[in-house]
Amino acid sequence: MAQKNRLPDGGRIDRTKPVRFQFNGKRYDGFSGDTLAAALLANGVSLVGRSFKYHRPRGIMTAGSEEPNALVQLGTGARTEPNIRATQAELFDGLSADSQNCWPSVGFDIGAINSVMSKYLPAGFYYKTFMWPASLWMTYEHVIRNAAGLGKGPTESDPDRYAQHHTACDVLIVGGGPSGLAAALAAGRSGARTILVDEQSEFGGWLLTDDTEIDGMAPTDWVANTVKELAGLDNVTLLPRTTVSAYFDHNFLTAAQRVTDHLGPQENTKTPRQRFWKIRAKQVVLAQGSLERPIVFADNDRPGVMLAGALRTYINRYGVLPGREIVVFTNNDSAYRTAIDAKNAGAVVHLVDLRPDPDNPVVHQARQAGIQIHEGSAVVGIKGAKSIHGVEIAPLSEDGKSLAGPTFVVSASLVAMSSGWNPSVHLFSQSRGKLRFDDALTTFVPDHTPQKTRSAGACNGTFTLAGCLAEGMEAGAAAAKDAGFDSAIAGPSHVVKEDAPGSMRQVWTVPTVHPLGKGTRKHFLDHQNDVTAADVHLAAREGYLSVEHLKRYTTTGMGTDQGKTSNVNALAIMSEIRSASIPEVGTTTFRPPYTPTTYGAMAGQGVQELFEQYRGTAMHDWHVNNGAVFEDVGDWKRARYYPKPGEDMDEAVRRECKQARETVGIMDASTLGKIDIQGPDAAKLLNMVYTNAWSALKPGRARYGLMLNEHGMVFDDGVTTCIGENHYHMTTTTGGAARVLNWLEEWLQTEWPDMEVYCTSVTEEWAVATLSGPKAREVMEAVAPKMALDPQTFPFMAMQEGEVAGLPARVFRISFTGDLSYEINVPARYGMALWEALMEAGRPHGIVPYGTETMHVLRAEKGFIIVGQDSDGTVTPYDLDMDWIVSKKKDDFLGKRSLTRTDTARPGRKQLVGLLTEDPNFVLPEGAHLVKEVKPKPPMDTIGHVTSSYFSPNAGRSIALALVKDGLNLKGSSFQVPLMSGHVETVTITDTIFFDKEGERARG
Amino acid sequence: MSKYSIFSLIRNAGSYHENWQRAWRSPDPQPEYEVVIIGGGGHGLATAYYLAKECGIRRVAVIEKGWLGGGNTGRNTTIVRSNYLLDESAGIYEHSVKLWEGLSQELNFNVMFSQRGLLHLAHNVHDMQEIGRRGNAIWLNGIDSEFLTPEQVKEMVPLMNINGRYPVLGALLQRRGGTARHDAVAWGYARAADALGVDIIQNCEVTGFDIKNGVVQGVRTTRGDIKAKRVGVVTAGHSTVMADMAGFRMPLESLPLQAMVSEPIKPCIDTVIMSNAVHVYVSQSDKGELVVGAGTDAYISYAQRGGFDMMEHIMGPLVELFPFTSRLRMLRQWGGIVDVTVDRSPILSKTPVEGLYFNCGWGTGGFKCTPGSGHVFAHSIANGEMHPIAAPFSIDRFNTGALIDEAAAAAVAH
């Protein structure tokens, strides 16, 4: 039967727009404006899913984001999403959803064996078993893992896009019910930049369910008028379908907006599926309303047990009456309205009220409407497992701990329950707000918070409509005023006719025919995680008394609903057991997010090609076009080698290495970090951050320096050049560029604020091509005819400015290969022109482009270190055999004091040496270790490790650098290097220079 | 202590689970103990357990200001491994992993230590050099260590994107690495220690020390003074505060470290995966949640929460490495305060005050060492001499320069 529970009229659905959808493979109809839950209920589907632990059949309990039960797998393929709350999923044509955590079907689920076994599976049972035999744990675990989990994750990449949006506002209002709308009116009218956010598809909150008139208008008309006014204000932004997920320090809040989810999969993925908002608000008004509390009674998890407010929402907002025979079970007045509306919609209704003598106008109204009221009574059990056939009712004793009379059964298919309302204090608590327990409301309400935030309406414990409207207005006006809008006023108050809420009677655990935990009936607290009242008693018995222990031991509140419906009940039951007040038992910390938030949305645009976008140099395209193979160095892409057709890396590198030493090579060195340092104290700064002396460096001259950290350990190196008076150009390693600048700034800003010196990153300003090799000067002569290139005027370690290939350039005669080299810097935009001109000019001389791999080999042939490869943050300049670079004269430099510490100054530390293998063709793997003595198997005592290792075409054999204990005193000794493969290589310790030991070539 | 087993579960089911004993007592503090341990996290509880179990010292109290395991023990991402580079680190962490391997049985409490393997991914040449060195060092220390090719990685973790912005070039695998259930570790040690007579005193904050002539006499607490000639301080992020009370300084910085879990889903990642270059680590809990973390927040803080930027910086890498996670949702996010030393290695040490011992500085990685640290710390307190495995971790190293710099080896320039 089509939509058998749909009422003939009423509700906010669009009956002119039917929508077809599938659930568990079956086709159903609903209307535009339905949620999946509403449409399922309309079609008489009450069994929706299975619970986490016992695989109990479950239905729909709520009508909102607090839903613990009705979780479905939405969609299929790359777009499938697990654990979607049917109560929030808006219906669209073609929607397809499936029950999860059940096999083979939701109706017949093998996993339900757990329910039969449940008496052996109390809270925390897994801590007490699966320990024998120890070797089987991984097998047990495999089974546990497969049984756990809820829905299934997708296995493909997400076809949709997401966006992040940053904004600031004067007043952010969270929640668009009566309080939030009133706050928005007051703030919006004042001119304050106001953002109103609501997680639902439309504004109105409870007003979409309730029928209390405002100013003589139907509440939905008042909502429509209000939204219309707000939409007309330029300074107001309305964000429906948006959930404020987290509240951070300094009024920074994040929100997830569902942009196209309600429309279903989109062809055009230009529009983001979700948008993630990062909002900095001067003032915040929290108006998220309240969440109804379930009653903890026997069998309260059966499909068909729902919250009373939710039932009313289904009736009034969606035009759905999910049952014809209904029991409303309550401890307060609010559920009477549900009973009356259900009755008016055509249901037979029984009211079961825990209170012995409810006496309020609404009670009389109910009676008049012909509803039978069972006072001082309780629902003590339910007949039926996958659906409800009848409800067992019994009178309660005065203390509420036992039954005071015989049980009788009424025929019913639906139970609506209410144990009062909990203000939604999650965001307030996230703002570091402190909560206070309100005895009259028996719940936590906001007390104070260090942030600029106000709570208004139900989330503040105000449960009358007039109160909500007034509080909202005042909060909105006050927030706007505090944000600097002096004229802000709370508008005229609204006329609302309503009854004062009556008293409540709390029975935290409703007794049943057998004592708690002793029959087959369970009292569920946390429906998703299957935590029962008996589990709380067990936890208490075993000493898990604090709230956090209770939560963790029983898993209550740890499900995807984060305990929105269970937390206060759990605390209350524990407080009864401990005979302590609820606040003594404690509150739990509400952790972000408010509802689960899509990872993709949080990542925003920063995925795929925009995930850490690569940096390429000005010459990048040339490398690409010439077949370079790249390597990632930090976020740079650097050309690693340029294979000719048919060449592998080894062959290409051997060719590049040989040719660069024989003729001339060219390398793109643009990625090296470059820092421009200026100011009267520039030299003083250099003297402090480098180990050697800088005061005497003349303009046009360059010097190599080592930087140490506070521990005296080498942490970066590079050449710094004096450009002019009080002006230096520092280079750093490619990966160290940002770190070095931070380092300089940290010292300048925190320790040496008196120094007048300015550091600017110019890494990206200069493109750098390095010419290196015996023919380098000839190429330079061709492109820089006006420059004096003879070694007397332009010696090693000098810099001159001039024209290269017609471009303004700084040329540095420095060398990382040990050959005659020119590092030519031009403004980055000329980089490609420079490169092409150099290639052109070099062609007659046999120029070869080489990449980082060849650079590494060439520098290793000369024993030049790479900081971070040949040193690792535990290496001093002495360990590198670079005593010469540590000034003995300077009073101070960073790391100086540490160099004299006993362990740092100790002989026999690991020191950098060269290694030659016995087999000249064997290239040691980097990271291999030298041992004192090879044993048949580890452990073996190591004395050092290989830091760099290559085949050197110019030395005609393999070469390696290594850090070896006392290595500088062990030159000539042989050791062994065992490898995991079983091979053992013998090596001899040498010095670190394998080519041109005299160092004549660079000076040439 | 009544034994937990499948049989005790069945037996107790017969009596409606009404006869289970308390896992630990809740005694009032006595006026004097032989040893007082401050801090009821995993390390403190383990120390107390081994003092009672192996050192014959049973007049021991563990004093916890809140609830057991409420510090980093109950907030961490539970990765356990011993594939550390340096010999000193390998010594203590491997000692710990060996204890983990029998811990559920030792404590008669299932701590769910699950050795399902741990991968360190290498994404560039520098990473390859780093795992090359570390892999060999671990192997030569007699600890399991394997290099994997990208194809082998893909086979182990089919949902990983190995050809992303930073492609996977290789990985270091420790098969004996994995995860454990953090709360169970605290509870299991507490229950076993309690059974040996250790007093576990919750909701009791230490507010000062009683020190005479440089010798500790006892502690002052919110529940009165307690005498003890030997006091072990195991307070993680609050250790600087404790040192201040004792009149000296502890070279630590306290930083927030965040973590998060996704909604539970059916098993999809069976291994623990760590990536430095993409900067994220992931595992899937037995419950089905993806447990995700990265580095510390940039600012020093005692607030057990972090800022959003760190979370955001975890998201990009997560989706990059595991594109399928884009449609999953973050369920819960939290932070803990980690106690970080300059060399990222812990402090297990005597102090300028005689009889006062500190065990701290575990920073972002101390959960895995809970058994090992407790074990050697207990022996050190019992003997009045640091256990050989603990000795290198003395505070003296910050004076001598004998740092155990694990971080330096990996986080350096190219």
Ligand SMILES: Cc1cc2nc3c(=O)[nH]c(=O)nc-3n(C[C@H](O)[C@H](O)[C@H](O)COP(=O)(O)OP(=O)(O)OC[C@H]3O[C@@H](n4cnc5c(N)ncnc54)[C@H](O)[C@@H]3O)c2cc1C
């Ligand atoms: C987000 C996060 C992720 C992590 N991930 C991992 C991981 O994957 N693997 C890993 O190995 N490690 C990880 N760690 C680190 C690990 O959690 C810690 O190193 C370890 O748990 C520390 O244990 P502990 O017992 O020393 O400290 P804690 O568990 O913090 O215990 C210290 C205790 O001292 C108490 N205390 C403090 N002051 C006082 C006082 N004055 N009086 C009495 N009691 C006091 C505190 O309340 C606390 O309970 C992570 C940490 C965090 C925060």
